[in-house]
Amino acid sequence: xxxxxxxxxxxxxxxxxxxxxxxxxxxxxxxxxxxxxxxxxxxxxxxxxxxxxxxxxxxxxxxxxxxxxxxxxxxxxxxxxxxxxxxxxxxxxxxxxxxxxxxxxxxxxxxxxxxxxxxxxxxxxxxxxxxxxxxxxxxxxxxxxxxxxxxxxxxxxxxxxxxxxxxxxxxxxxxxxxxxxxxxxxxxxxxxxxxxxxxxxxxxxxxxxxxxxxxxxxxxxxxxxxxxxxxxxxxxxxxxxxxxxxxxxxxxxxxxxxxxxxxxxxxxxxxxxxxxxxxxxxxxxxx
Amino acid sequence: xxxxxxxxxxxxxxxxxxxxxxxxxxxxxxxxxxxxxxxxxxxxxxxxxxxxxxxxxxxxxxxxxxxxxxxxxxxxxxxxxxxxxxxxxxxxxxxxxxxxxxxxxxxxxxxxxxxxxxxxxxxxxxxxxxxxxxxxxxxxxxxxxxxxxxxxxxxxxxxxxxxxxxxxxxxxxxxxxxxxxxxxxxxxxxxxxxxxxxxxxxxxxxxxxxxxxxxxxxxxxxxxxxxxxxxxxxxxxxxxxx
Numbered sequence: 001x002x003x004x005x006x007x008x009x010x011x012x013x014x015x016x017x018x019x020x021x022x023x024x025x026x027x028x029x030x031x032x033x034x035x036x037x038x039x040x041x042x043x044x045x046x047x048x049x050x051x052x053x054x055x056x057x058x059x060x061x062x063x064x065x066x067x068x069x070x071x072x073x074x075x076x077x078x079x080x081x082x083x084x085x086x087x088x089x090x091x092x093x094x095x096x097x098x099x100x101x102x103x104x105x106x107x108x109x110x111x112x113x114x115x116x117x118x119x120x121x122x123x124x125x126x127x128x129x130x131x132x133x134x135x136x137x138x139x140x141x142x143x144x145x146x147x148x149x150x151x152x153x154x155x156x157x158x159x160x161x162x163x164x165x166x167x168x169x170x171x172x173x174x175x176x177x178x179x180x181x182x183x184x185x186x187x188x189x190x191x192x193x194x195x196x197x198x199x200x201x202x203x204x205x206x207x208x209x210x211x212x213x214x215x216x217x218x219x220x221x222x223x224x225x226x227x228x229x230x231x232x233x234x235x236x237x238x239x240x241x242x243x244x245x246x247x248x249x250x251x252x253x254x255x256x257x258x259x260x261x262x263x264x265x266x267x268x269x270x271x272x273x274x275x276x277x278x279x280x281x282x283x284x285x286x287x
Numbered sequence: 288x289x290x291x292x293x294x295x296x297x298x299x300x301x302x303x304x305x306x307x308x309x310x311x312x313x314x315x316x317x318x319x320x321x322x323x324x325x326x327x328x329x330x331x332x333x334x335x336x337x338x339x340x341x342x343x344x345x346x347x348x349x350x351x352x353x354x355x356x357x358x359x360x361x362x363x364x365x366x367x368x369x370x371x372x373x374x375x376x377x378x379x380x381x382x383x384x385x386x387x388x389x390x391x392x393x394x395x396x397x398x399x400x401x402x403x404x405x406x407x408x409x410x411x412x413x414x415x416x417x418x419x420x421x422x423x424x425x426x427x428x429x430x431x432x433x434x435x436x437x438x439x440x441x442x443x444x445x446x447x448x449x450x451x452x453x454x455x456x457x458x459x460x461x462x463x464x465x466x467x468x469x470x471x472x473x474x475x476x477x478x479x480x481x482x483x484x485x486x487x488x489x490x491x492x493x494x495x496x497x498x499x500x501x502x503x504x505x506x507x508x509x510x511x512x513x514x515x516x517x518x519x520x521x522x523x524x525x526x527x528x529x
Contacts, residue, residue: 163397166386166393167394167397169383169386169390170390170394170397173383174384176377177377178394179365179366180344180369180375180377181369181394181395181442181446182398182446183397184366235385
């Protein structure tokens with residue numbers, strides 16, 4: 001029972017990070033209709049930004065998050081303006097091709113620039129943990145969880161309450177009408193992609209504090225973000241939180257009770273089930 | 288509207304032709320709209336009404352001259368035209384269905400930076416459309432057809448239009464709702480907003496408007512004060528079935 005509680009807590013803490021990873025993908029997918037296959041590679045870049053900030057400039061990984069988010073935002077805005085605006089609302093296959101190409105290029109550039117060595121961000125408090133009854137809560141994982149949830153809810157409020165957030169939702173729903181009322185789609189798309197990558201940058205920084213970084217982590221992270229977006233639905237950032245927590249818990253429990261190699265089997269099995277039973281996601285509107 | 292003739296027109300269209308590919312949907316159309324007028328542009332399906340609106344909004348390319356409030360529109364982008372206060376209520380409403388009524392209205396004011404004035408206008412809209420006020424938090428897609436049309440018009444008014452172009456407002460709505468919406472057009476005209484009413488329902492449009500233009504296969508075939516057009520034997524025979 002104690003072990004179960006511990007694994008459950010681990011799963012929840014992991015799930016928060018999953019949520020913020022998936023949020024950027026879901027935002028870009030929902031608004032631009034681009035399934036960004038390079039999303040995980042951008043998370044990887046965000047992790048390296050945090051790692052260099054920590055090892056090079058001794059900036060605490062949590063304080064460095066806004067910087068890595070900003071760096072990725074700028075990269076995202078420029079990429080969308082210069083490249084991806086060519087394929088917005090193009091057939092899905094084109095967007096898959098171009099983002100897959102980006103993923104390959106980014107991964108190999110990262111390998112050249114950062115080498116294939118495994119890296120970790122180890123702030124002095126990395127080993128600290130709290131004991132809550134039978135359950136151990138590592139401080140870093142807990143902090144990453146809290147930041148992830150705050151970011152996700154913050155994004156939700158941003159989309160609901162601000163002028164830019166409203167315009168992003170409006171453009172996703174009805175491009176024609178949005179243009180009629182003065183939305184400039186090229187700029188808006190670039191802002192959206194920039195925000196998606198900013199979330200990836202922050203997620204990468206958080207990932208670096210709880211896991212190892214190497215240039216090849218992108219593919220798996222993209223796949224997980226994809227699964228979570230589908231499970232949670234694209235409409236609502238809160239759905240992504242639910243999807244992330246769900247996936248984190250299921251993966252952790254599967255690893256405990258069935259075997260460590262079966263974690264991904266469980267997550268993608270659930271993805272298939274959701275696609276069959278409830279294609280609009282757990283919290284998404286019904287089609 | 289004899290007075291109108293002596294003023295400078297708000298919108299002057301001269302020899303406007305536009306179309307899609309080789310096909311001209313609009314040929315050499317000319318019209319004038321004066322400040323605080325309601326002008327009806329009527330004609331049957333396929334007469335070129337929507338093409339004219341699209342040319343005014345610079346969504347389709349055209350030849351000829353369009354002068355709005357002293358600006359040549361020919362060289363402007365849709366964005367810039369909108370910025371001059373030429374605002375459309377599109378056919379079929381085109382609301383943001385999964386956003387609340389309030390968010391839809393605020394999207395109308397997307398390009399306005401005067402936050403206080405926007406909030407004042409929001410209150411003004413709710414006073415003008417009490418039905419919307421009861422439904423501020425409801426999703427626009429869940430409104431009835433009449434309420435959706437009110438929402439679309441309120442959204443356009445939130446953009447602080449100088450000239451509001453309303454495309455097929457009455458389509459699919461109950462007569463009592465249409466009458467109410469016509470009352471709204473009168474009210475906003477009294478506030479100084481000029482209205483271009485594009486309608487298939489000729490009787491309805493001409494009974495509300497000050498002046499009218501009749502489009503037929505891309506050409507303007509009749510024009511004049513609405514009260515005269517409605518009595519014109521040719522118009523009556525062609526459109527009113529009388």
